[in-house]
Structure formats: structure tokens, C-alpha cells
Amino acid sequence: MAQETQPGPGTPAQGSLLLRDQLCFALYTASRAVTARYRPLLDELGLTYPQYLVMLALWERDALSVGDLGSALQLESSTLSPLLKRLEAAGLVRRERRPEDERSVTVRLTGPGTALRAKAHAVPLAIGDAMGLTPEQNAAAKHLLRLLTTNVTAG
Template sequence: MTPATEPPPRGSLLLDDQLCFALYAASRAVTARYRPLLEELGLTYPQYLVMLVLWEQDAISVRDLGTALQLESSTLSPLLKRLEAAGLLRRERRPDDERSVALRLTEAGAKLRDRASTVPPAIGDAMGLTPQQDALAKQLLRLITTNVTENVHH
């Protein structure tokens, strides 16, 4: 892949000039690559994201999980119900704050982590990026997210 030598003209309506389309196509391709790997774990991609957060930080509040995943509680609730029905997590009222719900991994949810450890390397291999390209891609995507999010509120 060769980098573009010149940026597209401002206001170009050519599909190949649209960064948003490149992001969309990449997201679809990567999510599609996840699908067979996650099916083996019995998870959808959004459920996998929830599990990643719980494997990193068990006993997280629903609010903090929503913040971490940038999802509204209305989107999270059905995901959490399905994961709870699958026996991977349980929701508990926090004793110090009855209004707050803590999410905890079950034994099955914790054990699933070992099986899931093959997913990141498989996705990394599919992407074919060097460690430096991987770090740069994440840095740029996070910058885009921050910039677009901040501009929405101005």
C-alpha cells in the first residue's frame, strides 16, 4: 500500500476521497473477521466488548461500563441481560448505593477469558500491521473520535 502523495481537494465528493468511507469499510471488514472467532465463544462483537471490560475490571458499575464503551444504558441493558442469561455475568445492587448496579463475572465468564485469548492475535494477523502502524492507527482513530465528539458539543 502506498501512501497518498497529495490530500484530496477540499469538498471532493469522490468516494475514494472520503475518510469516513475508509473508516466504515475498515470497521465492517474487521467486524466481519471477528464474527467466526466470536461465534466459537458464543459472543457477538458488542458482547465481546463488554467482556473485555469485565476481564480488565470486574465489579464495574453499569454507568462506568457505558462510559468505557461509549454506549447508552438503553443499548447496554439488552446486552447485559443476554450475557447474564448465558451465565457469563451477574448484576448486583451495590450495598453502598442501591441505585447503582455492579457487574461481576461468573466463573464461566472468567473462564471464557482463556478461550478468548486467541482472538486478538488472530485479528492482529488479519490486519497485517507492524506494531508501529498499529499504535499509529489507534492514536489517529482516538484523535478523530475526540475531535468529532468535542465538535458536536460546540
């Protein structure tokens, strides 16, 4: 069996099948680790990670249409609808049909949903501490991940 060449640090061989050379695996493991770190913090808020993302979008701009919310979170309505149902059952949001267009649904925060925002302020601070990145590294990581997303979804 032929041995794969061992690329130097930071320079994976083109076409390498070594696990450590796969950007997708680095993204996968980082995503799992970060999401796991969120879990106990979000348990205190009574939210799952996807529900937390919905709440972040609504805390930023209340009264979003389901379509706008899906676009902001890059989620299909088939994924978003069950999340919204659970958040509505928990009393954090309400869904309203728009009077001018019954097909369009607007999602609004309720009083408890708005109040939960104050408790959530500790979450990004704790996650930032756990990541251990400098502000510059944090900004660079977000920039590269957004660029990667743009490039991959464009093609």
C-alpha cells in the first residue's frame, strides 16, 4: 500500500485524504465543541441552540416575517416552523398572520421573550471566554467563516 506524503505544518498536500488535512473535519469538530459548550448555558434559559439563534434574531429586530427570519438564519421554513411552535408553546414568541396578506406570518417577541434577553447577556461572554481568542482572532475567524459560506453557497 502506498504511503501518503506527509505535508508540512499548515500546508496539506493537494488531494490529501489524511483526516487532519480536511478543513471540513476541522469545521465539524469546532462546531460540535462550541455547540456543546453552549448547551449548559442555554439549558438555564430553557432554549436549544437553534431556538437561541431564533431569539437572537428577534432580539435584534422584533417582528420579523417567517421568511425574513429564515433568510437571516439560513433555515428552510420546514426547519424553522417546529422551532417557532416550540418557542410559542414556551410563551416566548407569538406568530400572527398579517391582515394585509393572510399567507404571511410575522413572529413577535412576547413579554417573557423580551425579558429573557437580559438573562442571555452572559452567554456570549461565557462562550467568548471558552474560545480563548483575542478580539482580532475572533474577528478574523468570523470573516473567514463568512467568506467560506459565501464562496460555497455561490457555486
